[in-house]
Amino acid sequence: MEETIVSKKRMLSGIKPSGDLTLGSYLGAIKNWKERADEFECYYFMADLHAITVRQNPADLRRRTMEQLAQYIACGLDPEKNTLFIQSHVHQHAELGWVLNCYAMFGELSRMTQFKDKSAKNADNINGGLFTYPSLMAADILLYQPDYVPVGEDQKQHVELTHTIARRFNSVYGDVFKLPEPYIPKVGARVMSLTNPTAKMSKSENEDTGRILLMDSPEQIMRQFKRAVTDSETCVRFDKENKPGVSNLMTIYAACTGKTFEEIEREFDGQGYGAFKPAVGEAVVETLRPIREEARRLLADKAYLQDVCRKGAERAGYAAEKTLRKVYKKVGFAAR
Numbered sequence: 001m002e003e004t005i006v007s008k009k010r011m012l013s014g015i016k017p018s019g020d021l022t023l024g025s026y027l028g029a030i031k032n033w034k035e036r037a038d039e040f041e042c043y044y045f046m047a048d049l050h051a052i053t054v055r056q057n058p059a060d061l062r063r064r065t066m067e068q069l070a071q072y073i074a075c076g077l078d079p080e081k082n083t084l085f086i087q088s089h090v091h092q093h094a095e096l097g098w099v100l101n102c103y104a105m106f107g108e109l110s111r112m113t114q115f116k117d118k119s120a121k122n123a124d125n126i127n128g129g130l131f132t133y134p135s136l137m138a139a140d141i142l143l144y145q146p147d148y149v150p151v152g153e154d155q156k157q158h159v160e161l162t163h164t165i166a167r168r169f170n171s172v173y174g175d176v177f178k179l180p181e182p183y184i185p186k187v188g189a190r191v192m193s194l195t196n197p198t199a200k201m202s203k204s205e206n207e208d209t210g211r212i213l214l215m216d217s218p219e220q221i222m223r224q225f226k227r228a229v230t231d232s233e234t235c236v237r238f239d240k241e242n243k244p245g246v247s248n249l250m251t252i253y254a255a256c257t258g259k260t261f262e263e264i265e266r267e268f269d270g271q272g273y274g275a276f277k278p279a280v281g282e283a284v285v286e287t288l289r290p291i292r293e294e295a296r297r298l299l300a301d302k303a304y305l306q307d308v309c310r311k312g313a314e315r316a317g318y319a320a321e322k323t324l325r326k327v328y329k330k331v332g333f334a335a336r
């Protein structure tokens with residue numbers, strides 16, 4: 001029997017190891033990635049080059065990078081099926097990042113909302129890397145010629161700028177880069193802070209209230225959910241505008257249990273938040289338990305993790321090098 005070989009579509013994404021992974025990272029990103037492994041050829045990386053645009057404690061950065069790798073795997077990203085790697089292990093990122101800096105305009109970079117936000121938050125360290133962050137991100141993406149880039153809403157602008165840069169480059173040198181689509185999943189795309197439900201649950205935030213980390217104990221998780229902000233009504237109803245806290249809890253509950261909003265409204269009809277909040281907590285505890293346990297087990301096996309990131313970097317480097325060679329030739333760098 002003849003077999004048809006259909007080349008799979010490619011997908012790529014990264015997360016900065018600038019904070020510990022949260023429930024938001026899992027429900028909003030990683031959980032969706034793992035469902036793509038058979039359908040797509042996937043590349044996922046720890047964006048440590050991006051992390052240093054904000055000052056990091058070196059020991060923490062190193063620890064978090066390895067933890068993140070262990071957590072990716074524990075969340076179900078099989079390193080045999082997915083290419084998992086550490087950004088700084090694949091030198092082509094920094095190299096293409098430099099080239100693309102020369103094709104990203106000052107005005108474009110100045111208009112990025114993330115740059116404006118971070119400049120406001122780190123007024124004493126508005127460094128060049130923070131400013132050119134999107135050129136490096138464009139390099140991360142374009143090196144691999146992916147079809148899709150799964151990102152959160154807040155990164156869409158960077159993917160759009162990637163398009164602009166790629167189009168500009170292609171218009172001068174021909175079709176070098178493929179233009180990828182951002183891929184924003186519908187369910188659980190945006191998990192908000194439990195104490196400030198109009199802001200995203202952030203891993204970089206210092207205060208530990210309002211967020212759930214993948215490695216939190218069941219007691220910590222339950223405590224956070226009992227403290228979650230709701231509203232002065234008592235009914236469990238989805239209304240993002242007027243009931244952001246409750247709607248966020250419903251989003252989390254739906255993502256953990258697979259129930260629809262209508263089913264959840266019916267389940268807690270007449271019961272008030274006293275029953276609802278701990279139920280959400282329990283669902284989260286059960287969702288995260290196997291992940292935490294598996295991540296712990298993997299972290300104890302340093303040789304295995306090192307093997308995974310070595311193989312990942314090799315595979316990624318191979319794909320990245322192809323694109324980089326082409327780019328170097330096109331812009332006129334002399335052959336080695």
Ligand code: TRP
Pocket residue numbers: 012013014015016047050136137140141149150151155
């Ligand atoms: N900027 C992304 C974030 O802060 C992380 C990232 C870096 C990324 N490079 C990327 C995401 C390339 C997707 C593709 O979340």
